[in-house]
Amino acid sequence: MNKIRLSLFLLLSLILLNCKGNQVETAEIKGKRIAIDENIEADPEIEEFVAPYKEHLNKTLDSTLAYNPKDMVKSDGDLNTAIGNLMADIVMEQVNPIFKSRAGNEIDMVLLNHGGIRSGLNKGNISTRSAYALMPFENEIVVAELSGEKIKEMLSYLERAKTAHPVSGIQIEMDQNYKVIRAEINGEEIDENKSYFVATSDYLQQGGDNMNFFKAPINLYKVDYKLRNAIIDYFKKADTLKVEKDNRFIRK
Structure with a gap:
C-alpha cells in the first residue's frame, strides 16, 4: 500500500513540475x-426555397378581417382616443368570458x-397585418x-401622467x-x-410605464391570451368597426 502511495506521489509531482513551466x-x-442591409446579395436558392412560404404568409397577413369607416390615430384626443377606446373595449369583450369561466368573476375594468x-x-x-x-x-x-386603495393609487398615477391611457369599464372626470x-x-x-x-398586459402588471400599483396584487390571473390575438379575433367577428x-x- 505504501509503494502505491509513493508511486502516486511521484507521478503527481512530475505532472506538477511539467505544468509549472507551461505559459498560458x-x-x-x-x-x-x-451590416445586414440591402447591400448583401440574395442567395437565389434560398429565395426560391422561401418564396412559397412568403407568398402564403403575405396572403394570410393581408386577408381582410373587417372594415374601418374612418382613420384612427392615437393623438386625436386629450384623455381618450377612438383607437385607445377600441383596444380597451376589445380586451373587455374578448377576455371577460374566458375570465368568468375560469375564475367565476367578471372583469371590472381595463387599463392599457x-x-x-x-x-x-x-x-x-x-x-391581420393591421x-x-x-x-x-x-x-x-x-x-x-x-x-x-390600489385603484386610488392608479387614479393618482393617471393624474400625474396626463395621458390618454386606454380604459374601459371605468369613468373618470378630471378638472x-x-x-x-x-x-x-x-x-x-x-x-x-x-x-x-x-x-x-403582463408588461404593465410587472411595473412597465411605472404602473407600480399593479405590482403585488391580491391575486393575479393569467388567461393565456395575447393582446394581439384578442385584437385579431375581434376583427374577425366585427365586420365594421364602430x-x-x-x-x-x-x-371638464
Missing part, C-alpha cells in the same frame, strides 16, 4: 461588424398604456385583483389641472374596502 497566453481575438399603441388604423379594409402593426409585441393579457373630481367603476364610486378585477371618442375619461 490569451489568444488575440478580432471581430468585424457585418398609450405608448403601447404602435400604429393607427387607416380607413378601409383591416387585415393588427400586427397596432400591437407588434408578444404581450399577454392578465387580470390583477386590486384593492380599492382642467388633471385632478380627479369623479371616478366610478360599474357606475359606482370606488370603495377602498372592495377589490376590483383589472385586465391589463368606435368613437366618448366621455369615459375626460377633463
Whole structure:
C-alpha cells in the first residue's frame, strides 16, 4: 500500500513540475461588424426555397378581417382616443368570458398604456397585418385583483401622467389641472374596502410605464391570451368597426 502511495506521489509531482513551466497566453481575438442591409446579395436558392412560404404568409397577413369607416390615430384626443377606446373595449369583450369561466368573476375594468399603441388604423379594409402593426409585441393579457386603495393609487398615477391611457369599464372626470373630481367603476364610486378585477398586459402588471400599483396584487390571473390575438379575433367577428371618442375619461 505504501509503494502505491509513493508511486502516486511521484507521478503527481512530475505532472506538477511539467505544468509549472507551461505559459498560458490569451489568444488575440478580432471581430468585424457585418451590416445586414440591402447591400448583401440574395442567395437565389434560398429565395426560391422561401418564396412559397412568403407568398402564403403575405396572403394570410393581408386577408381582410373587417372594415374601418374612418382613420384612427392615437393623438386625436386629450384623455381618450377612438383607437385607445377600441383596444380597451376589445380586451373587455374578448377576455371577460374566458375570465368568468375560469375564475367565476367578471372583469371590472381595463387599463392599457398609450405608448403601447404602435400604429393607427387607416380607413378601409383591416387585415391581420393591421393588427400586427397596432400591437407588434408578444404581450399577454392578465387580470390583477386590486384593492380599492390600489385603484386610488392608479387614479393618482393617471393624474400625474396626463395621458390618454386606454380604459374601459371605468369613468373618470378630471378638472382642467388633471385632478380627479369623479371616478366610478360599474357606475359606482370606488370603495377602498372592495377589490376590483383589472385586465391589463403582463408588461404593465410587472411595473412597465411605472404602473407600480399593479405590482403585488391580491391575486393575479393569467388567461393565456395575447393582446394581439384578442385584437385579431375581434376583427374577425366585427365586420365594421364602430368606435368613437366618448366621455369615459375626460377633463371638464
